[in-house]
Amino acid sequence: MARSPLVLESGRPLVVGSIGNSENLERVSPEEASEACDLVEIRLDLLDPNTIGEKPWRKFAELPLLFTARCQTEGGAAGLTPDDRVKRVLAALDDASLVDIELASASTMRPLLGELEKRGIPWVASFHDFHGVPSISELSARSKAARQAGAAAFKAAIELGWRMEQLGPLALFLQRSGDYPVSLMGMGPLAPVSRVLFAQVGSVLNYGYLGNAPTAPGQWSALRLKEAIESVQKAG
Ligand SMILES: O=C1C[C@@](O)(C(=O)O)C[C@@H](O)[C@@H]1O
Numbered sequence: 672m673a674r675s676p677l678v679l680e681s682g683r684p685l686v687v688g689s690i691g692n693s694e695n696l697e698r699v700s701p702e703e704a705s706e707a708c709d710l711v712e713i714r715l716d717l718l719d720p721n722t723i724g725e726k727p728w729r730k731f732a733e734l735p736l737l738f739t740a741r742c743q744t745e746g747g748a749a750g751l752t753p754d755d756r757v758k759r760v761l762a763a764l765d766d767a768s769l770v771d772i773e774l775a776s777a778s779t780m781r782p783l784l785g786e787l788e789k790r791g792i793p794w795v796a797s798f799h800d801f802h803g804v805p806s807i808s809e810l811s812a813r814s815k816a817a818r819q820a821g822a823a824a825f826k827a828a829i830e831l832g833w834r835m836e837q838l839g840p841l842a843l844f845l846q847r848s849g850d851y852p853v854s855l856m857g858m859g860p861l862a863p864v865s866r867v868l869f870a871q872v873g874s875v876l877n878y879g880y881l882g883n884a885p886t887a888p889g890q891w892s893a894l895r896l897k898e899a900i901e902s903v904q905k906a907g
Contacts, residue, residue, distance in 0.1 A: 672726075677710060677735040677768040679793070679824050679852045684870040684900055685709040687737060688881040688893035693719040693727075695882025701730050704881055707894035708734070710768065712878070714886055715740040715759040716748040723762050735768035737795075737876075745773050745799040746828075746887070757783050769823070770794045774813055777820050784821070793823035795876065801830045801858070804837045807844050814853055824852035824875055828887060831857040831865060838865060846872045862889025863899075870900045 679685075688708030690696050696718065704711055713728045715738055728736055740756035741747025747756075753776070760770060760783060770787055772780050774796040787794050796817035805813075810827060817825035831837060838861065845855050854876035857865030870877045877900065879893030880886055891899070 672729050672732050672766050674766060674768050674792075675710075675733065675735040677793070679769075679795075679875050681848065681850050681852050681875065682873040684874060684877055686893055686897040686900065687712050687876050687878045689878050689886040689890070690714060690728075690881050691717045691884050691886035692882075693722045695884055696722070696727050699881045701733060704731055705733055707881060707892070707897055708879070710735040710737055711881065712737040712739055712771070712886075713763065715763060716742075716751055716756065717886070718759075720759075723759060726763070726766065728763070728766060736763075736766050737769040737771060738763045738767050739771040741771075742773055742776055745775070745797070746801060753779050761786070764790065764792065767792050771797050771826070772822075773797050773799070774817055774820070774822075774825070777822075788821070794821075795824045795826050795854070796820060796822035797826045797828070799828045804829055804831060804834055804841075807840055810841075810844055814848065814851065818851050824854055826854035826876055828856050828858055828878075830859050830888070831861040832859050833861065835861065838868060841865070842868055842872045845869055845874055848873065856887075858888045858890075860889060862887070863891050866891060866896060867899045867903055870896075871903050
């Protein structure tokens with residue numbers, strides 16, 4: 672399968688349709704995915720391992736594919752060793768336009784990063800906080816570390832709870848991130864509103880789900896998120 676090219680550009684919001692189980696991977700049609708999103712995320716950690724060898728994502732050949740084998744401490748499936756996660760990603764690399772690796776796993780995953788570099792596949796360095804909101808200086812430091820590690824973008828998903836006062840500073844952080852692509856999203860009750868706001872001020876990868884299973888608390892369906900982002904863009 673030829674890989675679809677993917678351009679990550681600061682201020683150009685793309686909608687990611689995330690698939691978080693084998694049933695949805697089977698059920699979602701390529702047409703449905705193309706209508707709902709700009710690229711598809713396959714959560715390799717959440718798939719039935721017996722289906723991975725069949726590469727069932729190949730039906731989405733028209734769209735760029737992002738592969739993620741998330742570690743448990745950042746919201747991934749339980750019981751996968753780093754080796755298991757690397758094996759799952761390697762099984763998908765021929766089809767990958769982008770790979771997600773937690774910034775915190777970058778040193779353990781050095782050989783995988785080398786393989787990505789050899790094949791010219793970009794990666795996004797991710798960070799998830801399910802318990803609170805990191806300070807802006809902490810986020811800036813992580814974004815800088817992602818860039819230094821060679822990631823094409825930095826992505827942070829943060830449990831906002833009802834901390835409405837955090838929306839402004841986080842939006843400003845994004846707006847000031849300059850030419851390095853940054854992706855930011857809230858989780859929890861403020862997830863929907865944060866995702867539209869952050870896309871509006873430049874978040875590059877904006878996640879919603881395909882099928883019927885959100886892959887993060889408060890996530891919109893990809894189609895609704897895409898429509899909402901388009902509506903605010905039209906409103907200027
Ligand atoms: O890291 C992310 C972002 C996410 O956690 C979200 O908040 O939408 C969903 C995950 O599937 C993805 O890998």
